[in-house]
Amino acid sequence: MWAAAAGAFTNSVFGILRAYVLIALWQAKPGLAGYDVLDAVTFCFVTQAFIGPMQLFGGGLTIPERIRTGDIALDLVRPASLQAWALSEDLGRAAYLFLVRGLPPMIIGALVFGVVVPSGAGRWAAFAASFALGVLVSFAWRYLIALSVCWLADDRGVVTVSMVLTTFFSGMMLPLPIFPGLLGDVAATLPWAAMAQLPADVYLGRAGFADAVPFQALWAVALLALGALGTRAIRHKVVIQGG
Structure with missing residues:
Protein backbone atom coordinates (compact mmCIF):
# COMPACT_ATOMS: atom_id res chain seq x y z
CA MET A 1 0.00 0.00 0.00
CA TRP A 2 2.81 2.42 0.91
CA ALA A 3 4.67 1.53 -2.28
CA ALA A 4 1.54 2.35 -4.29
CA ALA A 5 1.13 5.64 -2.43
CA ALA A 6 4.77 6.51 -3.11
CA GLY A 7 4.26 5.66 -6.78
CA ALA A 8 1.18 7.89 -6.96
CA PHE A 9 3.12 10.75 -5.35
CA THR A 10 6.02 10.30 -7.78
CA ASN A 11 3.70 10.15 -10.77
CA SER A 12 1.99 13.34 -9.63
CA VAL A 13 5.24 15.25 -9.09
CA PHE A 14 6.66 14.24 -12.45
CA GLY A 15 3.30 14.99 -14.02
CA ILE A 16 3.49 18.57 -12.75
CA LEU A 17 7.04 18.91 -14.10
CA ARG A 18 6.00 17.48 -17.48
CA ALA A 19 2.98 19.77 -17.56
CA TYR A 20 5.13 22.89 -17.14
CA VAL A 21 7.43 21.70 -19.93
CA LEU A 22 4.47 21.14 -22.26
CA ILE A 23 2.92 24.46 -21.30
CA ALA A 24 6.16 26.21 -22.25
CA LEU A 25 6.30 24.30 -25.54
CA TRP A 26 2.70 25.09 -26.45
CA GLN A 27 3.07 28.73 -25.49
CA ALA A 28 6.02 28.92 -27.87
CA LYS A 29 4.13 26.96 -30.57
CA PRO A 30 0.38 27.59 -30.08
CA GLY A 31 -1.86 24.93 -31.59
CA LEU A 32 1.02 22.50 -32.14
CA ALA A 33 -0.27 19.25 -33.71
CA GLY A 34 -3.82 20.47 -33.19
CA TYR A 35 -3.62 20.47 -29.38
CA ASP A 36 -4.21 23.58 -27.32
CA VAL A 37 -2.52 24.14 -23.94
CA LEU A 38 -5.34 22.53 -21.98
CA ASP A 39 -5.25 19.48 -24.28
CA ALA A 40 -1.49 19.19 -23.80
CA VAL A 41 -1.77 19.39 -20.01
CA THR A 42 -4.58 16.85 -20.00
CA PHE A 43 -2.55 14.55 -22.27
CA CYS A 44 0.30 14.83 -19.77
CA PHE A 45 -1.74 13.73 -16.76
CA VAL A 46 -3.71 11.07 -18.64
CA THR A 47 -0.50 9.40 -19.79
CA GLN A 48 0.96 9.74 -16.27
CA ALA A 49 -2.10 7.83 -15.08
CA PHE A 50 -1.30 5.07 -17.59
CA ILE A 51 2.21 4.40 -16.25
CA GLY A 52 1.14 2.03 -13.47
CA PRO A 53 -1.71 0.11 -15.12
CA MET A 54 0.18 -0.33 -18.41
CA GLN A 55 3.64 -0.66 -16.85
CA LEU A 56 5.00 1.69 -19.51
CA PHE A 57 8.47 1.44 -18.02
CA GLY A 58 8.40 -2.37 -18.24
CA GLY A 59 8.15 -5.21 -15.76
CA GLY A 60 5.04 -6.22 -13.88
CA LEU A 61 5.34 -9.93 -14.68
CA THR A 62 6.89 -12.66 -12.52
CA ILE A 63 7.79 -14.89 -15.47
CA PRO A 64 11.43 -13.80 -15.88
CA GLU A 65 12.28 -14.67 -12.27
CA ARG A 66 10.41 -17.98 -12.52
CA ILE A 67 12.40 -18.85 -15.64
CA ARG A 68 15.67 -18.06 -13.87
CA THR A 69 14.74 -20.19 -10.84
CA GLY A 70 13.31 -23.05 -12.90
CA ASP A 71 9.82 -22.70 -11.40
CA ILE A 72 8.51 -22.11 -14.92
CA ALA A 73 8.61 -25.89 -15.43
CA LEU A 74 5.83 -26.24 -12.85
CA ASP A 75 3.83 -23.46 -14.51
CA LEU A 76 3.99 -25.18 -17.88
CA VAL A 77 2.52 -28.45 -16.61
CA ARG A 78 -0.46 -26.80 -14.98
CA PRO A 79 -3.82 -27.27 -16.74
CA ALA A 80 -4.19 -23.50 -17.16
CA SER A 81 -2.45 -21.71 -20.01
CA LEU A 82 0.69 -19.87 -18.87
CA GLN A 83 -0.27 -16.88 -21.00
CA ALA A 84 -3.86 -16.79 -19.70
CA TRP A 85 -2.65 -17.16 -16.11
CA ALA A 86 -0.15 -14.30 -16.54
CA LEU A 87 -2.83 -12.14 -18.21
CA SER A 88 -5.35 -12.65 -15.42
CA GLU A 89 -2.71 -11.74 -12.84
CA ASP A 90 -1.67 -8.68 -14.85
CA LEU A 91 -5.25 -7.46 -15.31
CA GLY A 92 -5.81 -7.61 -11.56
CA ARG A 93 -2.61 -5.66 -10.98
CA ALA A 94 -3.61 -3.09 -13.65
CA ALA A 95 -7.03 -2.52 -12.09
CA TYR A 96 -5.50 -1.96 -8.65
CA LEU A 97 -2.77 0.38 -9.93
CA PHE A 98 -5.28 2.36 -11.96
CA LEU A 99 -7.12 3.17 -8.76
CA VAL A 100 -4.17 3.87 -6.47
CA ARG A 101 -1.58 5.21 -8.93
CA GLY A 102 -3.63 6.36 -11.92
CA LEU A 103 -6.40 8.46 -10.43
CA PRO A 104 -4.31 10.59 -8.01
CA PRO A 105 -2.23 12.26 -10.78
CA MET A 106 -5.41 13.06 -12.71
CA ILE A 107 -7.04 14.59 -9.64
CA ILE A 108 -3.95 16.65 -8.83
CA GLY A 109 -3.64 17.75 -12.45
CA ALA A 110 -7.27 18.85 -12.43
CA LEU A 111 -6.79 20.80 -9.19
CA VAL A 112 -3.51 22.48 -10.17
CA PHE A 113 -4.00 23.14 -13.89
CA GLY A 114 -7.47 22.03 -14.93
CA VAL A 115 -8.02 19.19 -17.38
CA VAL A 116 -10.42 18.23 -20.15
CA VAL A 117 -13.29 16.02 -18.98
CA PRO A 118 -15.03 13.86 -21.62
CA SER A 119 -18.69 14.69 -22.17
CA GLY A 120 -21.27 12.02 -22.86
CA ALA A 121 -21.52 8.32 -22.03
CA GLY A 122 -20.43 7.34 -25.54
CA ARG A 123 -17.06 9.03 -25.20
CA TRP A 124 -16.47 7.51 -21.77
CA ALA A 125 -17.36 4.07 -23.15
CA ALA A 126 -14.97 4.55 -26.08
CA PHE A 127 -12.22 5.59 -23.68
CA ALA A 128 -12.86 2.59 -21.41
CA ALA A 129 -12.59 0.22 -24.39
CA SER A 130 -9.46 1.92 -25.69
CA PHE A 131 -7.85 1.93 -22.25
CA ALA A 132 -8.60 -1.77 -21.74
CA LEU A 133 -7.07 -2.61 -25.11
CA GLY A 134 -4.04 -0.46 -24.26
CA VAL A 135 -3.52 -2.57 -21.13
CA LEU A 136 -3.89 -5.73 -23.23
CA VAL A 137 -1.35 -4.59 -25.83
CA SER A 138 1.05 -3.61 -23.07
CA PHE A 139 0.71 -7.04 -21.45
CA ALA A 140 1.21 -8.84 -24.76
CA TRP A 141 4.41 -6.89 -25.45
CA ARG A 142 5.79 -7.35 -21.93
CA TYR A 143 4.94 -11.06 -22.07
CA LEU A 144 7.14 -11.43 -25.15
CA ILE A 145 9.95 -9.57 -23.41
CA ALA A 146 9.53 -11.80 -20.35
CA LEU A 147 9.73 -14.98 -22.44
CA SER A 148 13.02 -13.83 -23.96
CA VAL A 149 14.71 -14.68 -20.64
CA CYS A 150 14.43 -18.34 -21.66
CA TRP A 151 16.98 -17.73 -24.43
CA LEU A 152 19.07 -14.90 -22.96
CA ALA A 153 21.63 -15.27 -20.20
CA ASP A 154 20.90 -11.70 -19.10
CA ASP A 155 17.69 -9.90 -20.03
CA ARG A 156 18.73 -6.42 -18.85
CA GLY A 157 19.68 -5.34 -22.37
CA VAL A 158 16.37 -6.29 -23.99
CA VAL A 159 14.43 -4.85 -21.04
CA THR A 160 16.27 -1.53 -21.41
CA VAL A 161 15.65 -1.44 -25.17
CA SER A 162 11.98 -2.23 -24.58
CA MET A 163 11.68 0.58 -22.02
CA VAL A 164 13.25 3.10 -24.39
CA LEU A 165 11.03 2.07 -27.30
CA THR A 166 7.88 2.08 -25.18
CA THR A 167 8.66 5.43 -23.56
CA PHE A 168 9.47 7.11 -26.88
CA PHE A 169 6.90 5.57 -29.23
CA SER A 170 3.91 5.21 -26.90
CA GLY A 171 3.41 8.96 -26.57
CA MET A 172 4.62 8.89 -22.98
CA MET A 173 7.27 11.57 -23.57
CA LEU A 174 5.50 13.71 -26.17
CA PRO A 175 2.33 13.31 -28.25
CA LEU A 176 3.20 11.35 -31.39
CA PRO A 177 1.47 13.83 -33.77
CA ILE A 178 4.26 16.33 -33.14
CA PHE A 179 6.88 13.89 -34.48
CA PRO A 180 8.06 15.20 -37.86
CA GLY A 181 7.44 13.63 -41.27
CA LEU A 182 8.14 9.94 -41.76
CA LEU A 183 9.03 9.41 -38.09
CA GLY A 184 5.55 10.49 -37.06
CA ASP A 185 3.89 8.34 -39.73
CA VAL A 186 5.84 5.25 -38.69
CA ALA A 187 5.34 5.86 -34.97
CA ALA A 188 1.57 6.00 -35.46
CA THR A 189 1.56 2.47 -36.94
CA LEU A 190 3.64 0.77 -34.22
CA PRO A 191 2.12 -1.21 -31.33
CA TRP A 192 3.36 1.25 -28.71
CA ALA A 193 0.98 3.90 -30.06
CA ALA A 194 -1.86 1.62 -28.96
CA MET A 195 -0.72 1.80 -25.34
CA ALA A 196 -0.86 5.51 -24.48
CA GLN A 197 -1.32 7.77 -27.50
CA LEU A 198 -4.61 6.35 -28.74
CA PRO A 199 -6.37 5.99 -25.36
CA ALA A 200 -5.31 9.56 -24.52
CA ASP A 201 -6.61 10.84 -27.88
CA VAL A 202 -9.91 9.04 -27.32
CA TYR A 203 -10.14 10.66 -23.88
CA LEU A 204 -9.52 14.08 -25.46
CA GLY A 205 -12.04 13.44 -28.22
CA ARG A 206 -9.36 13.63 -30.93
CA ALA A 207 -10.00 10.00 -31.91
CA GLY A 208 -13.19 7.99 -31.87
CA PHE A 209 -13.99 4.36 -31.20
CA ALA A 210 -13.62 3.43 -34.88
CA ASP A 211 -10.29 5.27 -35.13
CA ALA A 212 -8.60 3.63 -32.15
CA VAL A 213 -10.17 0.32 -31.16
CA GLN A 241 16.30 -29.77 -21.42
CA GLY A 242 14.46 -31.88 -18.88
CA GLY A 243 15.03 -35.04 -20.85
Whole structure:
Protein backbone atom coordinates (compact mmCIF):
# COMPACT_ATOMS: atom_id res chain seq x y z
CA MET A 1 0.00 0.00 0.00
CA TRP A 2 2.81 2.42 0.91
CA ALA A 3 4.67 1.53 -2.28
CA ALA A 4 1.54 2.35 -4.29
CA ALA A 5 1.13 5.64 -2.43
CA ALA A 6 4.77 6.51 -3.11
CA GLY A 7 4.26 5.66 -6.78
CA ALA A 8 1.18 7.89 -6.96
CA PHE A 9 3.12 10.75 -5.35
CA THR A 10 6.02 10.30 -7.78
CA ASN A 11 3.70 10.15 -10.77
CA SER A 12 1.99 13.34 -9.63
CA VAL A 13 5.24 15.25 -9.09
CA PHE A 14 6.66 14.24 -12.45
CA GLY A 15 3.30 14.99 -14.02
CA ILE A 16 3.49 18.57 -12.75
CA LEU A 17 7.04 18.91 -14.10
CA ARG A 18 6.00 17.48 -17.48
CA ALA A 19 2.98 19.77 -17.56
CA TYR A 20 5.13 22.89 -17.14
CA VAL A 21 7.43 21.70 -19.93
CA LEU A 22 4.47 21.14 -22.26
CA ILE A 23 2.92 24.46 -21.30
CA ALA A 24 6.16 26.21 -22.25
CA LEU A 25 6.30 24.30 -25.54
CA TRP A 26 2.70 25.09 -26.45
CA GLN A 27 3.07 28.73 -25.49
CA ALA A 28 6.02 28.92 -27.87
CA LYS A 29 4.13 26.96 -30.57
CA PRO A 30 0.38 27.59 -30.08
CA GLY A 31 -1.86 24.93 -31.59
CA LEU A 32 1.02 22.50 -32.14
CA ALA A 33 -0.27 19.25 -33.71
CA GLY A 34 -3.82 20.47 -33.19
CA TYR A 35 -3.62 20.47 -29.38
CA ASP A 36 -4.21 23.58 -27.32
CA VAL A 37 -2.52 24.14 -23.94
CA LEU A 38 -5.34 22.53 -21.98
CA ASP A 39 -5.25 19.48 -24.28
CA ALA A 40 -1.49 19.19 -23.80
CA VAL A 41 -1.77 19.39 -20.01
CA THR A 42 -4.58 16.85 -20.00
CA PHE A 43 -2.55 14.55 -22.27
CA CYS A 44 0.30 14.83 -19.77
CA PHE A 45 -1.74 13.73 -16.76
CA VAL A 46 -3.71 11.07 -18.64
CA THR A 47 -0.50 9.40 -19.79
CA GLN A 48 0.96 9.74 -16.27
CA ALA A 49 -2.10 7.83 -15.08
CA PHE A 50 -1.30 5.07 -17.59
CA ILE A 51 2.21 4.40 -16.25
CA GLY A 52 1.14 2.03 -13.47
CA PRO A 53 -1.71 0.11 -15.12
CA MET A 54 0.18 -0.33 -18.41
CA GLN A 55 3.64 -0.66 -16.85
CA LEU A 56 5.00 1.69 -19.51
CA PHE A 57 8.47 1.44 -18.02
CA GLY A 58 8.40 -2.37 -18.24
CA GLY A 59 8.15 -5.21 -15.76
CA GLY A 60 5.04 -6.22 -13.88
CA LEU A 61 5.34 -9.93 -14.68
CA THR A 62 6.89 -12.66 -12.52
CA ILE A 63 7.79 -14.89 -15.47
CA PRO A 64 11.43 -13.80 -15.88
CA GLU A 65 12.28 -14.67 -12.27
CA ARG A 66 10.41 -17.98 -12.52
CA ILE A 67 12.40 -18.85 -15.64
CA ARG A 68 15.67 -18.06 -13.87
CA THR A 69 14.74 -20.19 -10.84
CA GLY A 70 13.31 -23.05 -12.90
CA ASP A 71 9.82 -22.70 -11.40
CA ILE A 72 8.51 -22.11 -14.92
CA ALA A 73 8.61 -25.89 -15.43
CA LEU A 74 5.83 -26.24 -12.85
CA ASP A 75 3.83 -23.46 -14.51
CA LEU A 76 3.99 -25.18 -17.88
CA VAL A 77 2.52 -28.45 -16.61
CA ARG A 78 -0.46 -26.80 -14.98
CA PRO A 79 -3.82 -27.27 -16.74
CA ALA A 80 -4.19 -23.50 -17.16
CA SER A 81 -2.45 -21.71 -20.01
CA LEU A 82 0.69 -19.87 -18.87
CA GLN A 83 -0.27 -16.88 -21.00
CA ALA A 84 -3.86 -16.79 -19.70
CA TRP A 85 -2.65 -17.16 -16.11
CA ALA A 86 -0.15 -14.30 -16.54
CA LEU A 87 -2.83 -12.14 -18.21
CA SER A 88 -5.35 -12.65 -15.42
CA GLU A 89 -2.71 -11.74 -12.84
CA ASP A 90 -1.67 -8.68 -14.85
CA LEU A 91 -5.25 -7.46 -15.31
CA GLY A 92 -5.81 -7.61 -11.56
CA ARG A 93 -2.61 -5.66 -10.98
CA ALA A 94 -3.61 -3.09 -13.65
CA ALA A 95 -7.03 -2.52 -12.09
CA TYR A 96 -5.50 -1.96 -8.65
CA LEU A 97 -2.77 0.38 -9.93
CA PHE A 98 -5.28 2.36 -11.96
CA LEU A 99 -7.12 3.17 -8.76
CA VAL A 100 -4.17 3.87 -6.47
CA ARG A 101 -1.58 5.21 -8.93
CA GLY A 102 -3.63 6.36 -11.92
CA LEU A 103 -6.40 8.46 -10.43
CA PRO A 104 -4.31 10.59 -8.01
CA PRO A 105 -2.23 12.26 -10.78
CA MET A 106 -5.41 13.06 -12.71
CA ILE A 107 -7.04 14.59 -9.64
CA ILE A 108 -3.95 16.65 -8.83
CA GLY A 109 -3.64 17.75 -12.45
CA ALA A 110 -7.27 18.85 -12.43
CA LEU A 111 -6.79 20.80 -9.19
CA VAL A 112 -3.51 22.48 -10.17
CA PHE A 113 -4.00 23.14 -13.89
CA GLY A 114 -7.47 22.03 -14.93
CA VAL A 115 -8.02 19.19 -17.38
CA VAL A 116 -10.42 18.23 -20.15
CA VAL A 117 -13.29 16.02 -18.98
CA PRO A 118 -15.03 13.86 -21.62
CA SER A 119 -18.69 14.69 -22.17
CA GLY A 120 -21.27 12.02 -22.86
CA ALA A 121 -21.52 8.32 -22.03
CA GLY A 122 -20.43 7.34 -25.54
CA ARG A 123 -17.06 9.03 -25.20
CA TRP A 124 -16.47 7.51 -21.77
CA ALA A 125 -17.36 4.07 -23.15
CA ALA A 126 -14.97 4.55 -26.08
CA PHE A 127 -12.22 5.59 -23.68
CA ALA A 128 -12.86 2.59 -21.41
CA ALA A 129 -12.59 0.22 -24.39
CA SER A 130 -9.46 1.92 -25.69
CA PHE A 131 -7.85 1.93 -22.25
CA ALA A 132 -8.60 -1.77 -21.74
CA LEU A 133 -7.07 -2.61 -25.11
CA GLY A 134 -4.04 -0.46 -24.26
CA VAL A 135 -3.52 -2.57 -21.13
CA LEU A 136 -3.89 -5.73 -23.23
CA VAL A 137 -1.35 -4.59 -25.83
CA SER A 138 1.05 -3.61 -23.07
CA PHE A 139 0.71 -7.04 -21.45
CA ALA A 140 1.21 -8.84 -24.76
CA TRP A 141 4.41 -6.89 -25.45
CA ARG A 142 5.79 -7.35 -21.93
CA TYR A 143 4.94 -11.06 -22.07
CA LEU A 144 7.14 -11.43 -25.15
CA ILE A 145 9.95 -9.57 -23.41
CA ALA A 146 9.53 -11.80 -20.35
CA LEU A 147 9.73 -14.98 -22.44
CA SER A 148 13.02 -13.83 -23.96
CA VAL A 149 14.71 -14.68 -20.64
CA CYS A 150 14.43 -18.34 -21.66
CA TRP A 151 16.98 -17.73 -24.43
CA LEU A 152 19.07 -14.90 -22.96
CA ALA A 153 21.63 -15.27 -20.20
CA ASP A 154 20.90 -11.70 -19.10
CA ASP A 155 17.69 -9.90 -20.03
CA ARG A 156 18.73 -6.42 -18.85
CA GLY A 157 19.68 -5.34 -22.37
CA VAL A 158 16.37 -6.29 -23.99
CA VAL A 159 14.43 -4.85 -21.04
CA THR A 160 16.27 -1.53 -21.41
CA VAL A 161 15.65 -1.44 -25.17
CA SER A 162 11.98 -2.23 -24.58
CA MET A 163 11.68 0.58 -22.02
CA VAL A 164 13.25 3.10 -24.39
CA LEU A 165 11.03 2.07 -27.30
CA THR A 166 7.88 2.08 -25.18
CA THR A 167 8.66 5.43 -23.56
CA PHE A 168 9.47 7.11 -26.88
CA PHE A 169 6.90 5.57 -29.23
CA SER A 170 3.91 5.21 -26.90
CA GLY A 171 3.41 8.96 -26.57
CA MET A 172 4.62 8.89 -22.98
CA MET A 173 7.27 11.57 -23.57
CA LEU A 174 5.50 13.71 -26.17
CA PRO A 175 2.33 13.31 -28.25
CA LEU A 176 3.20 11.35 -31.39
CA PRO A 177 1.47 13.83 -33.77
CA ILE A 178 4.26 16.33 -33.14
CA PHE A 179 6.88 13.89 -34.48
CA PRO A 180 8.06 15.20 -37.86
CA GLY A 181 7.44 13.63 -41.27
CA LEU A 182 8.14 9.94 -41.76
CA LEU A 183 9.03 9.41 -38.09
CA GLY A 184 5.55 10.49 -37.06
CA ASP A 185 3.89 8.34 -39.73
CA VAL A 186 5.84 5.25 -38.69
CA ALA A 187 5.34 5.86 -34.97
CA ALA A 188 1.57 6.00 -35.46
CA THR A 189 1.56 2.47 -36.94
CA LEU A 190 3.64 0.77 -34.22
CA PRO A 191 2.12 -1.21 -31.33
CA TRP A 192 3.36 1.25 -28.71
CA ALA A 193 0.98 3.90 -30.06
CA ALA A 194 -1.86 1.62 -28.96
CA MET A 195 -0.72 1.80 -25.34
CA ALA A 196 -0.86 5.51 -24.48
CA GLN A 197 -1.32 7.77 -27.50
CA LEU A 198 -4.61 6.35 -28.74
CA PRO A 199 -6.37 5.99 -25.36
CA ALA A 200 -5.31 9.56 -24.52
CA ASP A 201 -6.61 10.84 -27.88
CA VAL A 202 -9.91 9.04 -27.32
CA TYR A 203 -10.14 10.66 -23.88
CA LEU A 204 -9.52 14.08 -25.46
CA GLY A 205 -12.04 13.44 -28.22
CA ARG A 206 -9.36 13.63 -30.93
CA ALA A 207 -10.00 10.00 -31.91
CA GLY A 208 -13.19 7.99 -31.87
CA PHE A 209 -13.99 4.36 -31.20
CA ALA A 210 -13.62 3.43 -34.88
CA ASP A 211 -10.29 5.27 -35.13
CA ALA A 212 -8.60 3.63 -32.15
CA VAL A 213 -10.17 0.32 -31.16
CA PRO A 214 -9.71 -1.68 -34.41
CA PHE A 215 -6.03 -0.68 -34.58
CA GLN A 216 -5.48 -1.60 -30.94
CA ALA A 217 -7.38 -4.86 -31.31
CA LEU A 218 -5.26 -5.80 -34.32
CA TRP A 219 -2.01 -5.30 -32.41
CA ALA A 220 -3.40 -7.09 -29.35
CA VAL A 221 -4.31 -10.16 -31.40
CA ALA A 222 -0.98 -10.14 -33.25
CA LEU A 223 1.14 -9.84 -30.11
CA LEU A 224 -0.92 -12.36 -28.15
CA ALA A 225 -0.55 -14.81 -31.05
CA LEU A 226 3.22 -14.33 -30.95
CA GLY A 227 3.08 -14.87 -27.21
CA ALA A 228 1.22 -18.16 -27.70
CA LEU A 229 3.88 -19.30 -30.15
CA GLY A 230 6.58 -18.24 -27.70
CA THR A 231 4.88 -20.23 -24.93
CA ARG A 232 4.92 -23.33 -27.12
CA ALA A 233 8.58 -22.74 -27.86
CA ILE A 234 9.62 -22.51 -24.21
CA ARG A 235 7.52 -25.58 -23.36
CA HIS A 236 9.43 -27.49 -26.01
CA LYS A 237 12.72 -26.09 -24.69
CA VAL A 238 11.91 -27.11 -21.10
CA VAL A 239 10.89 -30.62 -22.20
CA ILE A 240 14.09 -31.06 -24.21
CA GLN A 241 16.30 -29.77 -21.42
CA GLY A 242 14.46 -31.88 -18.88
CA GLY A 243 15.03 -35.04 -20.85
